[in-house]
Amino acid sequence: MPGELFALTGSDNYFEDFQPGAVYEHARGKTVTEMDGVLICNMVMNTAQGHFNEDIMSRSPQGQRIVFGGVTIAMVIGLAMQDTGEQALAELALDQVRLRTPVFHGDTLYAYSKVLDVADADRPDAGVVSFLHQGYNQDGKLVFEGERRVLVKRRSHWGER
Amino acid sequence: MSEDLREAAVRWPKGHQYEDFEPGQVFEHHWGRTVNEGDNSLFSSLTLSYNPLYFNAEFAREHGHDGLVVNPTLVFVTVFGLSVEDLSEAGGLFLGVDDLSFESPVHPGDTLTARSTVVDKRESDSRPESGIVTWHTEGFRQDGTRVIQFRRTNLVARRREGT
Numbered sequence: 001m002p003g004e005l006f007a008l009t010g011s012d013n014y015f016e017d018f019q020p021g022a023v024y025e026h027a028r029g030k031t032v033t034e035m036d037g038v039l040i041c042n043m044v045m046n047t048a049q050g051h052f053n054e055d056i057m058s059r060s061p062q063g064q065r066i067v068f069g070g071v072t073i074a075m076v077i078g079l080a081m082q083d084t085g086e087q088a089l090a091e092l093a094l095d096q097v098r099l100r101t102p103v104f105h106g107d108t109l110y111a112y113s114k115v116l117d118v119a120d121a122d123r124p125d126a127g128v129v130s131f132l133h134q135g136y137n138q139d140g141k142l143v144f145e146g147e148r149r150v151l152v153k154r155r156s157h158w159g160e161r
Numbered sequence: 162m163s164e165d166l167r168e169a170a171v172r173w174p175k176g177h178q179y180e181d182f183e184p185g186q187v188f189e190h191h192w193g194r195t196v197n198e199g200d201n202s203l204f205s206s207l208t209l210s211y212n213p214l215y216f217n218a219e220f221a222r223e224h225g226h227d228g229l230v231v232n233p234t235l236v237f238v239t240v241f242g243l244s245v246e247d248l249s250e251a252g253g254l255f256l257g258v259d260d261l262s263f264e265s266p267v268h269p270g271d272t273l274t275a276r277s278t279v280v281d282k283r284e285s286d287s288r289p290e291s292g293i294v295t296w297h298t299e300g301f302r303q304d305g306t307r308v309i310q311f312r313r314t315n316l317v318a319r320r321r322e323g324t
Binding site: 087093 | 175192194200203204205207208209210211212213214217220223224233234235237238239241242243245246249250252254255256257258259260261262263266311
C-alpha cells in the first residue's frame with residue numbers, strides 16, 4: 001500500500017493514551033433511521049416482525065416498530081469506535097450489556113465511554129483496554145450500557161509503522 | 162368472485178413460548194448465513210464503525226489477514242439474528258447479554274451457523290404474562306471453529322389459555 005499505515009488512522013487513541021477513570025463524550029450522534037433499523041435487522045436474519053411490521057406494531061402498546069436491540073448495541077459501540085477501537089487489533093469481549101429503554105426509528109443516540117482498566121496483553125505490541133460504554137437518546141434517557149474489552153495497538157510499536 | 166383464502170387459512174406458527182424451554186435443551190438454529198463483503202462494508206459504514214480492518218482490504222492485509230475482517234459486532238448480531246425464531250420471536254423484550262467473547266476472526270465469504278442451549282428460566286414478578294429465559298448461544302464458522310459465544314436474556318411470552 002502506498003504511504004505509511006499509521007497515516008490512515010488517528011494519533012491520539014493508542015494503548016498509551018488510555019488512563020483508567022478517564023471519561024469521554026464521543027463527538028457524533030446518530031439518528032437511527034428506518035433504513036438503519038430495518039436493513040440491519042433483516043440483513044442479519046432476525047425474524048421478529050416487531051422490528052419490521054409497522055401495521056402489527058401500530059396496534060401494540062408501543063404504537064410503532066421497535067429497533068432491534070442488536071442495532072442499538074452496534075450503533076452505540078459504532079459511535080465510540082473511532083476513539084476506542086480504530087487502533088484495535090481485535091475485539092475481545094462484551095459483558096453486562098443491558099438495554100434500558102426501547103429505541104424507535106427517528107431517535108438519536110449519543111455515546112459515552114469510561115476507561116475501566118488497562119492491562120498488558122500476551123503480545124508486546126498491544127495492550128488490553130476495558131471500557132464501560134453508555135448510549136443516551138435525545139431525551140437524555142439511558143438506552144444501552146455495557147462493558148467491552150479491546151486489544152489496542154501500542155504507539156511504541158505501531159505509531160510510525 | 163375468487164375464493165378469499167383468509168377465511169379457511171390456518172396460521173403457520175413460528176417461534177417458541179416460555180413453557181417450551183427447559184434448561185439443558187439445545188437448539189441447532191436454521192439457515193446459517195454467509196457473510197459477504199457487501200454486508201460487512203454496509204454494516205460497518207452504517208454503524209460508523211471506523212476501524213479500517215473492516216473496510217480497507219490493503220490495511221487488513223498489512224495486519225496479517227488475507228483481506229477484510231468481518232466487523233465483530235456484525236458477527237454478534239448475525240449469530241443473534243439466526244437464533245431469533247427459535248428463541249425470542251414469539252415476543253418479549255431483549256434484556257441483555259453477558260460473558261460474550263470473540264474467539265476467532267471471521268472473513269467475508271465465511272459462513273456462520275448458530276446453536277443455543279437453555280441455561281435458565283424463571284417467572285417474572287412484574288410481568289405475569291412473561292417469563293425470563295437465559296440462553297447460551299454459540300456461533301461457528303464453516304470449518305467448525307467457534308467464533309463467538311455469549312449468554313442472552315429475554316422476556317418470553319407465556320402461553321395464554323387456548324393457544
